[in-house]
Amino acid sequence: MKKVFTVVIFFTAELITATAQKRLARIANGDNYLNIREQESSDSRIIGSIEAGDFFYVTPDEDIWWAAQSLSGKTGYVFHSRVELIDSLPPSELKNLFSNVFENEKEIALNYSFISSKFSLTKKKWESKSDSINFKKTKSLLSKYSREKFFPLLNVFPSYFCQADDSDLARVFLSTFIISSLSDSGEVKNCFARCYRCDSVLVEKIISYFPVLDQKKMQQLIDSIQKNIYPEDRDSIQQMRE
Structure with missing residues (x-):
């Protein structure tokens, strides 16, 4: 016994x-x-x-x-x-949190992209010493913000997206996805994939308003997602919708 x-x-x-x-x-x-x-x-x-x-x-x-x-x-x-x-936050409060973090991520990423453009590929040097310093600072800021704010929320966003069917916030996320230099990261791709599997029609509709080059980039990711939708993925999607 x-x-x-x-x-x-x-x-x-x-x-x-x-x-x-x-x-x-x-x-x-x-x-x-x-x-x-x-x-x-x-x-x-x-x-x-x-x-x-x-x-x-x-x-x-x-x-x-x-x-x-x-x-x-x-x-x-x-x-x-x-x-x-x-x-467990109220939907309106959760939406504001997502929106603020996504917009901040996008703004920092845009600034990073702008400063990066000042590096001369032909001369292989920066236009000025201050550009080099600003690049390092902005890169560090983007990495820190993504790691401490943006990435953590990406695990929560798909569930909200599936339940709220919030096209406005989805548009903010997708535009951030396109602009962010970190959009090739696993966290961002996984979040996008979960949202797409939940409501592919809405995601594709939003993407259709993006510039052609951005649409092509997103379509490549969508093609890879469509090849890997397994039964367990559908079960997970159903749980997010409930």
């Missing part, structure tokens, strides 16, 4: 671990910071902190302390009432 009990407990623990899912979050209630504790207690040692406006991941459960991970990889525990789950 003891052996059976041990097996049941082990199986239950494995099941809980398998079903636990990290979710994107931010600090709730307008607080300026959130401490990450080493253990599930307010008396536990503080091993890190998260600032207002920063995203992080949590694994919600029935406890009042949730496992948390900062985008830099710091892991610990945070008090659940101090956490606001991004995918």
Whole structure:
């Protein structure tokens, strides 16, 4: 009997671990910071902190302390009432969040593209020293913003897109996708693919208004997506729509 009990407990623990899912979050209630504790207690040692406006991941459960991970990889525990789950925000608030981040990403990417154009391919040098400095700063800014703001939201956006059928926000995302120099990244392509599989008609309609060269770029990606729609993809799409 003891052996059976041990097996049941082990199986239950494995099941809980398998079903636990990290979710994107931010600090709730307008607080300026959130401490990450080493253990599930307010008396536990503080091993890190998260600032207002920063995203992080949590694994919600029935406890009042949730496992948390900062985008830099710091892991610990945070008090659940101090956490606001991004995918649980009201639709209007979620739309504003997406819109602001996408527009900021696009603006930084446009600036990066403009500064990059000042590099002479024939002379293999910058027009001025200040251009070289600005290029490095803008490249660093774009990389940081994408990593800390844009990329994390891309995991949440397809579910919103499938449920809200928001053509305006989809247009903002697709224009950001085209402009961003990081559009070849796996995160961005995966987000686009999930949106396309959910509503290909809407995505293609929006793309039809883009310049011809951009349409060709998007069509190449669409062709690769259409070749790889498996049954499990359809199940995932159905879950996002529910």
